Amino acid sequence: MNQNGLKWERVRIWLLWLALPLVIGIIIATSIPQPVIGVIRLDDAIYSYTARDMISQINYAIDHPEIRAVVLAFDSPGGTVVDSEAVYMELTRLRAQKPVVTAVNGMAASGAYYLSVNTDYIYVKPSSIIGNIGVISYLPPTPFIFEEIISTGPYKLWGSPRDSEMRQTDMIKEGFFQAVMLGRGDRIKVGPEVILSGQIWIGSEAVRIGIADEIGTETDAFNKAAELAQVANYKTLDLIELTGSVDPSSPFFIQSPEGVTLPYPVEPGTYMLFIPQLPVKQ
Numbered sequence: 001m002n003q004n005g006l007k008w009e010r011v012r013i014w015l016l017w018l019a020l021p022l023v024i025g026i027i028i029a030t031s032i033p034q035p036v037i038g039v040i041r042l043d044d045a046i047y048s049y050t051a052r053d054m055i056s057q058i059n060y061a062i063d064h065p066e067i068r069a070v071v072l073a074f075d076s077p078g079g080t081v082v083d084s085e086a087v088y089m090e091l092t093r094l095r096a097q098k099p100v101v102t103a104v105n106g107m108a109a110s111g112a113y114y115l116s117v118n119t120d121y122i123y124v125k126p127s128s129i130i131g132n133i134g135v136i137s138y139l140p141p142t143p144f145i146f147e148e149i150i151s152t153g154p155y156k157l158w159g160s161p162r163d164s165e166m167r168q169t170d171m172i173k174e175g176f177f178q179a180v181m182l183g184r185g186d187r188i189k190v191g192p193e194v195i196l197s198g199q200i201w202i203g204s205e206a207v208r209i210g211i212a213d214e215i216g217t218e219t220d221a222f223n224k225a226a227e228l229a230q231v232a233n234y235k236t237l238d239l240i241e242l243t244g245s246v247d248p249s250s251p252f253f254i255q256s257p258e259g260v261t262l263p264y265p266v267e268p269g270t271y272m273l274f275i276p277q278l279p280v281k282q
Contacts, residue, residue, distance in 0.1 A: 033066040035231040037222050038239045040072050045265075045273065046079025046111045049248040051087050057239035058090045062097060068234070069099040069225035072119060073218055077263070077274040078110030079252070081135065081172055084272050088179070091118045099228035103221035104128045104212070109200060111272030113211075114176055117183030121224050123216035124203030129274070130212055133176060134198040136275065137169045138268040169270060176272065184210060200274065 040057045044050050061067045078084065094100055100119040102108065108116050108124075109132040116122050124130055177196055181188070188195065189210040206212040214220070226234050254262045263275045 035068045035226075035229070035234045036064075036066050037225050037229075037234050037236045038067045038070045039218075039236055040070060040239055042072070042074050042076045042112065042115075045077060045252045046084050046087065046115075047252045047265075048080075048083060049246045050079070051083035052246045053240065053243070054087050055090045056243040058087075058094050060239055060243050062094055067098070067237075067239075068231045069101070069229040070094060070239075071218065071221045071225050071236075072100065072102045072115065073221075074102060074104050074108040074112050074116065075106035076109070076112035077107060077276075078112050078114070078132070078272045080265075081111070081270045081272055084111035084114050087115055088118050091115060095120070099225050101221045101225040101228070103216070103218045104130060104203065105218075107274070109274035110134070114179055114272055116212075117180050119183075120228060121214070121221075122212040123214055123218075123221045123224070124206055124212045125217075126202065126204045126215055128203035128206070129200050130203060130206040131200045132198055132274040133180060133195055134272075135169050135173045135176065135270060136273060137165060137270040172270060172272075180211070187213070 038057070038061045040054055040061075042050060042054060046054075058070075061070050091100065095118065102116040102119045102122045104116070104122065104124040105128065106125075107129040108122075109129055113131060113133060173196065177192060180195060187210040189208070194209070195211075201209065201211065203212060203215060207215060216224075222234075222236055226232065250266065251261070252265055254264045254266055256262060265271060265273065
C-alpha cells in the first residue's frame with residue numbers, strides 16, 4: 001500500500017472511531033421509550049363505575065414505567081363517600097412512585113376536591129368551582145312497626161338510629177378535613193371554620209385562600225408534572241384509551257319524567273357531593 005493509501009486508511013479508521021459512539025448513542029436513545037404523562041379524566045360523579053375506571057387507570061400508571069407522571073383532569077361534583085375513599089387510597093399508592101397534578105376544568109367539588117388534595121399541585125381556571133368541603137347524608141326514618149314484618153332488632157330495617165347517623169356523618173366530615181390539611185398543609189390561609197363551612201369558591205378565590213395553587217390550563221398541568229418527574233420531550237396519553245371504560249348499568253343522578261337529569265343521587269346514602277340549588281318555579 002502506497003503512502004496515500006495508508007494515509008486514507010488511517011483517516012477512515014479515525015472517522016470510524018469517532019462515529020461509533022454516536023451510532024451507539026442513537027441505538028440506545030431509540031431503544032428507550034419516550035416518557036409519557038398520563039391523563040385521567042373525570043367528567044362525572046364519583047360512584048362505582050367511574051371509581052372503577054379511575055382505579056384501573058391508576059393501576060396502569062403504577063405498573064408501566066414509561067408513564068412518568070399523571071395529570072387528573074376534573075369536572076366533577078363529587079360522589080359517594082366509599083368510592084371517593086377507594087380512589088383516594090389508590091392515588092396514595094401512585095403518588096408514592098410518581099408525581100400527580102390536578103387540572104380543574106369546570107368543577108372539583110366535594111369528593112372531587114377530596115381527591116385533588118391528594119395530588120402534588122392543583123391548577124384551576126379563574127371561574128372553576130372549587131370546595132364544598134363536607135358531607136351530605138340522608139337520615140334514616142324514625143322506626144315504626146310493620147305488622148307483616150318481624151326483625152331481630154329495632155334497627156334491623158333502618159340500619160342505625162338517627163343520632164348515630166349524624167355522629168357518623170360528622171366523623172366522615174372530620175376525615176375530609178384531615179385529608180385537606182394533610183394535602184395542603186400550611187398553604188391553607190383560612191381557618192377550619194371557613195374550610196368546613198361547605199362553601200364553594202371560584203378558582204381565583206380558591207388560589208387566594210390556598211385551597212388551590214395556581215391559575216392554569218391542562219397544558220400547565222402537563223408541564224408541571226413533567227417538571228416534577230424531571231423529564232422532557234414527553235408525550236401525553238389519555239389512560240382510558242389503554243384500560244377501557246366500564247359501562248354503567250344505571251345512572252347515578254335522578255332523571256325527571258321529562259328526561260332531565262337532576263343533581264340528586266338515585267340511591268339514599270352518605271355523599272361527598274355538591275348539589276346545586278334548583279331554579280324555583282314562580
